[in-house]
Amino acid sequence: MDKQYAVIGLGRFGGSICLEFQKMGCEVLAIDKDMNRVNDFADIVTQAVQADSTDEKALQSLGIRNFDHVIVAIGEDIQASILTTLLLKEEGVSGVWVKAQNDYHAKVLSKVGADRIIHPERDMGTRVAHLVSSHKIIDYIGLSDDHSIIEIEVTEKLINRTILDIDVRANYGCNVIAIKRGNDFKVADIARLVLQKGDRLVLIGLNKNLTQFEEQGV
Incomplete structure (x- = not known):
């Protein structure tokens, strides 16, 4: 079975990842709280859904534990980024990659179990x-x-x-x-x-x- 990917946060960074996955022919679940962003990617990825990634039940309903890799590309909301990462690891996702805003954010992400921390701007x-x-x-x-x-x-x-x-x-x-x-x-x-x-x-x-x-x- 081909690997399945989920991208949480459809801003510029998360959106660019979705586009690259699409070019590679990968199955991608795109998640964002903003319905307008979800609509922008509805015809690009395998599935685009509106959901709050800090809601444990919402993640469970999406079957998030079945994904090989989940990329947390949440923008400015550091609290949401950290909580989402924690929930993903508690759900048993083996590969959680997270965008960090700064070094302090990265330290917390590391402590809550992020498998890889990304510093795109730096x-x-x-x-x-x-x-x-x-x-x-x-x-x-x-x-x-x-x-x-x-x-x-x-x-x-x-x-x-x-x-x-x-x-x-x-x-x-x-x-x-x-x-x-x-x-x-x-x-x-x-x-x-x-x-x-x-x-x-x-x-x-x-x-x-x-x-x-x-x-x-x-």
């Missing part, structure tokens, strides 16, 4: 800052406070060389995990692949090591 802010501050980095994904993944374009300095020639791990302490060449994403046997103009390297490592590679390696 994460996107970090990503944009890295992309704007560097003319070499094409994409950036923060994994933790200390580790990241970056995508960086091969410069003239690296063309006609291989990963073995550059010895990225020994010289810079980070690892090349893939090479993007046009529409191809190469992950196997890339150490001896001769780099060409237009290639992009995908690297993982400590932020300080990635910065060193950005400044010196390319």
Whole structure:
């Protein structure tokens, strides 16, 4: 059986998640207290319902415990977000992902059992800052406070060389995990692949090591 997902809160964040699930062909239950928002998604998701997620009986009537993942995307109402998360865990939902407004909100969510806490504004802010501050980095994904993944374009300095020639791990302490060449994403046997103009390297490592590679390696 395909996995089933529920999204609680149909604001910009929750709505965008519903749209992506729909594109992926997933079964999605969309929940919001605002009937206008529910109507907006009625023809997009599998089912859209008006319900108060802080009402235990309302969640039970929706069979919420049968869903593999529930994403709590409630906006400004922190109290509702926390109570909804608590009720979902009490109902036995194994995967509860919750949007946090700030670090204090995140701490409480962690204590009431949220399986994953999402900081969309903070994460996107970090990503944009890295992309704007560097003319070499094409994409950036923060994994933790200390580790990241970056995508960086091969410069003239690296063309006609291989990963073995550059010895990225020994010289810079980070690892090349893939090479993007046009529409191809190469992950196997890339150490001896001769780099060409237009290639992009995908690297993982400590932020300080990635910065060193950005400044010196390319």
